[in-house]
Amino acid sequence: MKAYVYREYGSADVLKLTEVEKPVPKDNEVLIKIMAVSVNSADIRYMRGKPRIFRLMFGFFKPAINILGADVAGIVEAVGSAAKKFKPGDEVYGFLSDHGFGGFAEYVSTTEDQLVKKPAGIPFEEAAAVPLASYTALAALRNKGNIQPGQSVLINGASGGVGTFAIQIAKYLGAEVTAVSSSGKEELVRSLGADHFIDYKTTDFTKSGRKYDLIAGVNGYHPLSHYLRSLKDNGIYIMVGGKNPQIFHALLFGKVSTLFSNKKIICLTDTATGSDLDFISELLVTGKIKPVIEKRYSFDELPDAVRYCDEGHPAGKAVVRIN
Ligand SMILES: NC(=O)c1ccc[n+]([C@@H]2O[C@H](COP(=O)([O-])OP(=O)(O)OC[C@H]3O[C@@H](n4cnc5c(N)ncnc54)[C@H](OP(=O)(O)O)[C@@H]3O)[C@@H](O)[C@H]2O)c1
CATH class of the missing domain: 3.40.50.720 (NAD(P)-binding Rossmann-like Domain)
Structure with missing residues (x-):
């Protein structure tokens, strides 16, 4: 599969489109075909390795994780033997930042706890802007x-x-x-x-x-x-x-x-639970909240999306279509 891999800290130029192994889900994981991903401040912090003291967590000399991307929406393609919540074909969205990121790619394998079913009628790009x-x-x-x-x-x-x-x-x-x-x-x-x-x-x-x-x-x-x-x-x-x-x-x-x-x-140092994300889905479906998407990009333009968020003052979110 194709993924934006980064092996050194820096600007969006460090994100390199690379052919890598498609992940295989572990027992408690699901494999997601990513349809859209959005850019978050967390991606920028990890990409830049700043503030430097955070490198104690991010990797001191070079990044400990190599594919960023926290917020995804996509389709479950395969499930591990112990994964219970989803089945292949389910449309899901959620965030990966507590489980090693990985959304700047065509596929990601992750645990189920911070994923929920994407409400029908909410497009993938909108869902990716939310979690x-x-x-x-x-x-x-x-x-x-x-x-x-x-x-x-x-x-x-x-x-x-x-x-x-x-x-x-x-x-x-x-x-x-x-x-x-x-x-x-x-x-x-x-x-x-x-x-x-x-x-x-x-x-x-x-x-x-x-x-x-x-x-x-x-x-x-x-x-x-x-x-x-x-x-x-x-x-x-x-x-x-x-x-x-x-x-x-x-x-x-x-x-x-x-x-x-x-x-x-x-x-604020909390991590989300599935019930928080279900509540957010309810707000989305009932129209109580809607994502503000200022800019949309193709997969080829992903570094531009990250650069825009890094350099500018986005109004709401920047979203990247992947598949
Ligand atoms: N604690 C957590 O769990 C957690 C989770 C996610 C994010 N965060 C943090 O939350 C922060 C915001 O994230 P974000 O994604 O919303 O960032 P963002 O999209 O870049 O938005 C930043 C906002 O701050 C405004 N701003 C810029 N300079 C300002 C100033 N001097 N005084 C007041 N407002 C100013 C911007 O307004 P203009 O564009 O009009 O200048 C914009 O409204 C980041 O520091 C991120 O790391 C924390």
Whole structure:
């Protein structure tokens, strides 16, 4: 089969189209013929090997895994003897980032736990845009943030892969949503349901005096103390991603910073369960969420899709058709 293999850290130029062995599913695995894959921030981090300290996990001198691609949608072609959930011919989608990636290829073999049946009527390309970003938004807002109807929620970094789902999920959960991104994305985030919009290039929301029940730092560019002052009593700041110093600060000092406060800082480090993905499927089928796909690419153009996400500020997701 054909796959984009990378053997050194760097830009999208390190992704080389290569003929490799088609995988054979182990007992607990299923073999998927991949129809579409989307690009995630996780692919970029692994490709670049940054921040460097993460190379302790990614492979110190060279990448430990060689085929990236976390979010896939495809058709089950074969199943291992102990695989119970799916049978050949099932249309599935899900994410592979907890099981070694592998989606930048024509086929992947993976365990069943982070795959679910693709709802009929949702095209493969749309399904591939959904899993990791929507799960991250759901985990931040519902599982960790426990949003209640009527609460005020600010999403810092609202127009990218995670943020576009976060707006829709927060609205579904009944929140009043403030979206923060650059001005060119205002129409998009409002169309997804945002009640208020702040352009981070002109306005620092942490200085406005307005307070929120929950702030999701999808791109957490502010110091933790600034987030804390923008939270109401009992408010929660959830660190999803952002600049490396903010991520490490939240991981190392998040709990200590709120020791004598009724506010909380939570770092999102969860992994999804099948039931989370089933819930997401329900939201998709009922039209409560829809993926925002800014760009679509062919398999030959896959490095361009990765380059676009690496260099630019995508609105929603970039998706690659494979088969
Ligand atoms: N913790 C987890 O489990 C988990 C899982 C998945 C992803 N993540 C992390 O989540 C983060 C976001 O991922 P993504 O895929 O949504 O990224 P993305 O698609 O690149 O989106 C980034 C968003 O941040 C905005 N932004 C850029 N600079 C900003 C600033 N200074 N202040 C506020 N917003 C700013 C962008 O707006 P403009 O485009 O308008 O500039 C865009 O809305 C990444 O750091 C990723 O590693 C974490």
